[in-house]
Amino acid sequence: MSTAQTQAKGSKNALPQINTSLPGPEARRVLELDRTYVSPSYTRDYPLVAKRGQGMMVEDVDGNTFLDFAAGIAVVSTGHCHPEVVRAIQEQAATLIHMSGTDFYYPGLAELAERLASIAPGKEAKRVYFGNSGAEAVEAAIKLAKYHTKRDKLVAFHGAFHGRTMGALSLTASRSIQRKGFGTLLSGVFHTPFPDTYRGTYGVRPECASADCLSYLENELFRRRVDPDEVAAIFIEPIQGEGGYLPAPADFLQGLQRICRKYGILLVADEVQSGMGRTGKWWAVEHAGVEPDIICAAKGIASGMPLGAVIARASVMDWTPGAHASTFGGNPVCIAAAMATMDLLEREYIANAAHMGEFIMSRLADWRERHKIVGDVRGRGLMIGIEIVRNQKTREKAPDLRNKLVHAAFQKGLLVLGSGDTTLRLMPPLIVNEEQADFAILTLDGCLEEIEREE
Numbered sequence: 001m002s003t004a005q006t007q008a009k010g011s012k013n014a015l016p017q018i019n020t021s022l023p024g025p026e027a028r029r030v031l032e033l034d035r036t037y038v039s040p041s042y043t044r045d046y047p048l049v050a051k052r053g054q055g056m057m058v059e060d061v062d063g064n065t066f067l068d069f070a071a072g073i074a075v076v077s078t079g080h081c082h083p084e085v086v087r088a089i090q091e092q093a094a095t096l097i098h099m100s101g102t103d104f105y106y107p108g109l110a111e112l113a114e115r116l117a118s119i120a121p122g123k124e125a126k127r128v129y130f131g132n133s134g135a136e137a138v139e140a141a142i143k144l145a146k147y148h149t150k151r152d153k154l155v156a157f158h159g160a161f162h163g164r165t166m167g168a169l170s171l172t173a174s175r176s177i178q179r180k181g182f183g184t185l186l187s188g189v190f191h192t193p194f195p196d197t198y199r200g201t202y203g204v205r206p207e208c209a210s211a212d213c214l215s216y217l218e219n220e221l222f223r224r225r226v227d228p229d230e231v232a233a234i235f236i237e238p239i240q241g242e243g244g245y246l247p248a249p250a251d252f253l254q255g256l257q258r259i260c261r262k263y264g265i266l267l268v269a270d271e272v273q274s275g276m277g278r279t280g281k282w283w284a285v286e287h288a289g290v291e292p293d294i295i296c297a298a299k300g301i302a303s304g305m306p307l308g309a310v311i312a313r314a315s316v317m318d319w320t321p322g323a324h325a326s327t328f329g330g331n332p333v334c335i336a337a338a339m340a341t342m343d344l345l346e347r348e349y350i351a352n353a354a355h356m357g358e359f360i361m362s363r364l365a366d367w368r369e370r371h372k373i374v375g376d377v378r379g380r381g382l383m384i385g386i387e388i389v390r391n392q393k394t395r396e397k398a399p400d401l402r403n404k405l406v407h408a409a410f411q412k413g414l415l416v417l418g419s420g421d422t423t424l425r426l427m428p429p430l431i432v433n434e435e436q437a438d439f440a441i442l443t444l445d446g447c448l449e450e451i452e453r454e455e
């Protein structure tokens with residue numbers, strides 16, 4: 001029995017139990033089928049074949065159970081199959097599954113819009129557009145920004161991930177494999193350095209990352225490559241997700257807002273991963289006191305039902321009927337799930353995310369001293385990145401060791417995922433408690449020790 005399991009013995013919480021070798025026999029059958037028939041474009045890190053989920057736990061098809069610190073890539077904010085979310089889905093499914101907000105009215109669409117509008121930062125009234133995913137929200141934000149400003153250039157950041165549809169992909173600069181083979185993307189998109197305070201980027205000093213990146217944007221990009229008067233919007237993830245769980249410093253976000261206001265550029269916060277309470281506030285930008293003109297939300301918004309939203313200042317969302325729409329966007333069942341999710345987040349889980357974020361960070365505070373391959377620990381709320389390096393002094397990236405860590409955790413019943421080149425991310429459901437966090441931390445601690453011994 002591992003230290004983590006010993007400590008958790010007698011707990012009221014269910015904890016992982018691995019009964020077969022992984023993958024087990026039934027999992028192997030599904031993997032074979034998947035290998036034959038499913039698109040090979042997906043990137044699975046390890047062979048988890050899920051059968052059911054409850055709260056923080058996932059059971060696989062062979063009866064093994066896992067503690068979920070990946071949350072379906074930051075999606076099941078209220079945990080797996082929260083009874084209140086399930087009830088809302090079931091009741092709505094028995095009443096009205098689909099109508100299409102594009103052509104008809106139904107109460108949930110307007111009611112959720114009102115609710116999302118009320119939690120977006122800034123005094124001005126907001127309006128909301130609904131789609132089915134993060135990429136669709138970004139796609140809609142691109143169109144809205146161009147429509148409203150009558151400008152056609154866009155700025156995004158090195159390391160950004162905004163989705164995989166052609167518009168969203170044009171803003172994405174996370175991995176070239178995501179763009180390779182797809183030809184010319186949207187024209188008029190410019191990328192600029194993101195303030196990485198650990199590593200810096202080319203020419204950006206980590207200790208002055210905010211100032212250097214703002215200066216590059218205004219004095220280099222805007223002077224030499226694109227006139228700011230032609231820029232419709234700057235898209236930013238307040239905490240880069242797929243890029244390595246990198247929080248943008250508050251002074252950077254504030255500076256970016258200043259630059260946007262100066263040149264009449266819309267500030268778009270892609271809060272698809274960082275939003276809906278994950279950082280301990282509804283939106284990560286709130287930590288910096290920034291008020292974006294447009295917010296993109298998805299992932300955690302409906303606890304696993306497909307929904308994306310664009311929340312914009314009412315004066316910005318001025319497009320006319322027919323300009324943009326989606327058959328399924330804002331489907332009644334997804335909206336019911338979102339309403340129940342927001343009730344739960346408001347009632348207790350945003351506060352829990354703030355508390356548990358601090359709890360986990362305090363437990364990880366000495367990991368750089370204790371683990372020679374831990375280069376950095378960073379994040380906000382339940383969006384925490386642990387950067388793995390080969391050498392703390394040189395900060396050399398160690399993607400192989402990061403991947404080993406992810407695999408080793410899986411074998412011990414902990415689901416985590418990588419992010420960026422060399423970061424491990426912790427993004428549990430917002431319901432996580434101290435005991436479960438301790439299990440995850442002790443498991444990772446043990447895995448790190450094993451990996452370090454082998455090094």
Ligand SMILES: Cc1ncc(COP(=O)(O)O)c(C=O)c1O
Pocket residue numbers: 073133134135136138161162163164237241242270271272273274298299
């Ligand atoms: C910040 C951000 N924006 C957009 C997306 C795309 O969302 P989806 O996969 O729902 O299209 C993601 C997905 O990881 C994301 O992290």
